[in-house]
Amino acid sequence: MESPADGWMVVDGRKVLNFCTNNYLGLANDERLKNAAKDAVERWGVGPAAVRSIAGTQALHVELEQRLAAFKGVEDALYVQSGFCANQAVIPALVGKEDCIFSDALNHASIIDGCRLSRAKTIVFEHGNPDDCERVVAENVKNFRRAMLISDGVFSMDGDIAPLDKYWEVAERHGCITMVDDAHGEGVLGGGRGIVHHFGLQGKFDIEVGTLSKAFGVVGGVVAGKNALSISSAKKRDLFFSRRPQPPRTPPRASPPSTFSKDRANWSNAFGTTRAFLRPVSTISVSKPDFPKRPSSPSCSARRRSRRSSPRSSTPRACSPWRSVSPPFPAARHASAS
């Protein structure tokens, strides 16, 4: 990339339309944020020089946490280095060896790693399926000291929204702690305040994890929720053992997150990109790519026919030309990764 992340970008000297960043509201290049970041460097320097529990908690961090808590309408918020770190901080703080976690099958990699770190038993339910969630929770919850139900809010790979209201009902029936990672819902759903507001679950959901690296346009993670439960437990290890991002990367004071909900002009980033794509796309004729061939193997349709006639081969298999070459990535198992 040879330009800032924006709707249009320059990549290897070519101007291209960008569909692959999370700068949903165009804030990564917003003049107000850039100026506030410059001011923050002038006033606070470029690094806190200590972990937060010693001498690294600057007034800037505290103010940001207060604003984030107010924005989410919760008791407290903890600002951490990234969304990834937020899941590592909060999940092991709340559940341990004697506990279990009910986790959507497509939850993000950072949730999965947080679950592993906690040493709680992770039990996966079908993606986006409250009935399966109910079944799995009802069968297992009695065997553990404490249980937590975790889902992504908006699943970034497919863009679908978790049925959070239904998950909350399941959790409520069985006494589970509720947690959602709303990395992709913030700034977009619920008037910008995220999926919990979208479903009217304010005050009911225990923990919201978020990131400032998507719609907020900067870098950092958030744990927001009930103080006694989530925040103070998460603070224990996190505040003692790792420094916060230096102020220039902290969302500047001049840009309270609440500008999201008011400043709908920001939405032009997402919609502008879509329009810029849709307008000319109908006129493009796409030529068939020259995929590598594997002459000795049966064709896709022959394989499909043989599978249909053979009841034993029930496993669905992708019929992609890329199966004939070495895949560039290991096959995805449980997580989406964006």
Ligand SMILES: Cc1ncc(COP(=O)(O)O)c(C=O)c1O
């Ligand atoms: C659901 C989800 N959680 C957490 C993260 C990690 O966020 P960050 O980039 O701030 O570490 C991502 C980003 O890819 C995500 O999609």
